[in-house]
Amino acid sequence: MTFTTRALIEPLALAILILGITNIHAQDFASLPKTASLPGDTQEKIELGKKLFFDPRLSSTGTVSCNTCHNVMEGGDDGRATSMGVDGLTGPRNAPTVWNSAFQASQFWDGRAATLEEQAKGPMVADVEMGMLAHDQVIRRIEDIPGYIREFQSVYGKDSEVTIENAVDAIAAFERVLITPNSPLDRYLAGDKDAMSPAQIRGMQLFESTGCTECHSGPALNGWQPDGEAEFAHFPRIPESDYVTKYDLIADLGRSNASGDPADDHHYKTPTLRNITLTAPYFHNGRVSSLSEACRLMAATQLDVELSESEVADLTAFMEALEGEFPELSFPRLPSRSGESVIRASAGKPRRDES
Ligand code: HEC
Numbered sequence: 558m559t560f561t562t563r564a565l566i567e568p569l570a571l572a573i574l575i576l577g578i579t580n581i582h583a584q585d586f587a588s589l590p591k592t593a594s595l596p597g598d599t600q601e602k603i604e605l606g607k608k609l610f611f612d613p614r615l616s617s618t619g620t621v622s623c624n625t626c627h628n629v630m631e632g633g634d635d636g637r638a639t640s641m642g643v644d645g646l647t648g649p650r651n652a653p654t655v656w657n658s659a660f661q662a663s664q665f666w667d668g669r670a671a672t673l674e675e676q677a678k679g680p681m682v683a684d685v686e687m688g689m690l691a692h693d694q695v696i697r698r699i700e701d702i703p704g705y706i707r708e709f710q711s712v713y714g715k716d717s718e719v720t721i722e723n724a725v726d727a728i729a730a731f732e733r734v735l736i737t738p739n740s741p742l743d744r745y746l747a748g749d750k751d752a753m754s755p756a757q758i759r760g761m762q763l764f765e766s767t768g769c770t771e772c773h774s775g776p777a778l779n780g781w782q783p784d785g786e787a788e789f790a791h792f793p794r795i796p797e798s799d800y801v802t803k804y805d806l807i808a809d810l811g812r813s814n815a816s817g818d819p820a821d822d823h824h825y826k827t828p829t830l831r832n833i834t835l836t837a838p839y840f841h842n843g844r845v846s847s848l849s850e851a852c853r854l855m856a857a858t859q860l861d862v863e864l865s866e867s868e869v870a871d872l873t874a875f876m877e878a879l880e881g882e883f884p885e886l887s888f889p890r891l892p893s894r895s896g897e898s899v900i901r902a903s904a905g906k907p908r909r910d911e912s
């Protein structure tokens with residue numbers, strides 16, 4: 558990815574000054590870049606991507622859009638342990654936030670998609686998500702709506718056809734504007750010493766001294782660095798911890814599901830902690846409902862540390878300082894088909910085989 562490194566370096570230089578005072582390490586914390594857009598991400602493409610993101614007609618039943626499970630009016634997730642897609646079906650994993658998903662080296666808990674574009678192809682044809690049979694069916698739905706054809710042609714050239722590659726290209730361009738800079742941590746790193754409360758500063762120091770930054774470092778606190786490789790961490794690293802059985806942390810094999818390599822059993826992408834206060838419940842199976850419990854669990858299963866209650870309070874205070882500024886978003890007006898529905902489901906259970 559080609560991010561402007563200047564956006565990172567300037568705040569970092571200032572941050573080093575402050576870090577000297579508070580005795581934390583510059584490389585562990587970094588400001589969130591203020592843009593993630595790529596050169597081809599025109600406003601028109603972003604708007605098209607936003608429409609597709611919000612459009613439930615891309616699902617078999619016409620009821621589920623990307624926004625259903627990644628509600629960008631809130632934390633970019635669905636607040637459920639595991640998500641519910643078409644026909645009330647639920648999948649095995651918790652929906653991560655789409656806010657700041659541009660700032661990660663791979664997508665999904667197990668990193669099975671390398672890019673946002675590749676990721677966006679998955680849910681449309683996943684049985685328990687948007688339930689379409691194949692991408693061709695998605696494209697036919699889009700082509701049934703004349704306004705969309707015009708918009709695709711306007712963005713991708715007047716002789717171009719609606720393709721899945723173009724659809725996910727537009728969705729990813731929209732996702733790249735879903736970023737939340739200027740959190741209290743970012744302002745603190747940029748020199749505003751009052752941006753974080755004493756408890757938040759204690760929490761930040763504890764976050765580092767306990768060892769959380771071994772995995773949760775960098776601008777999104779997920780180990781991601783611009784141009785860095787995708788990395789995966791062992792979870793739970795201490796399998797004998799009581800939390801492992803309490804929250805059933807070993808049923809899912811994680812990364813090895815995607816890679817096929819048993820050495821990757823129980824490895825996961827380190828998730829971002831940006832806006833983590835907004836995305837309960839936690840972990841890949843959504844079994845942990847509070848942030849304080851998530852911190853206790855992490856310390857125990859990853860670092861073999863038992864935190865005191867005041868330490869837990871400081872850590873969660875620090876995480877409140879990771880809530881950024883959300884850009885103003887307006888609802889898109891979706892193009893429609895005059896006088897005709899594109900969801901041709903019969904009465905009763907919707908039929909997935911309709912296009
Ligand atoms: C039915 C709910 C549901 C719908 C609809 C859905 N998603 Fe997701 N999304 C999930 C879940 C659950 C995961 C995690 C799955 C996993 O890791 O195995 C996920 C993962 C992601 C991720 C990866 C984030 C990360 O931190 O790894 C992105 C990005 C994303 N979805 C975007 C989209 C887009 C774009 C759409 C629409 C095309 C969409 N999702 C539709 C539930 C949903």
Ligand code: HEC
Pocket residue numbers: 666764767768769770771772773790791792794825826827828829830833836838839840841842848851852855856859860872
């Ligand atoms: C060895 C790497 C590693 C260390 C050390 C580590 N984490 Fe994590 N963290 C992860 C991984 C991987 C996950 C995702 C686990 C899963 O659900 O599959 C995670 C998940 C989390 C979550 C839940 C995120 C979500 O979206 O559900 C929180 C909160 C968290 N960590 C905080 C901490 C804190 C606080 C510490 C220090 C006490 C810490 N972590 C130490 C790797 C690590």
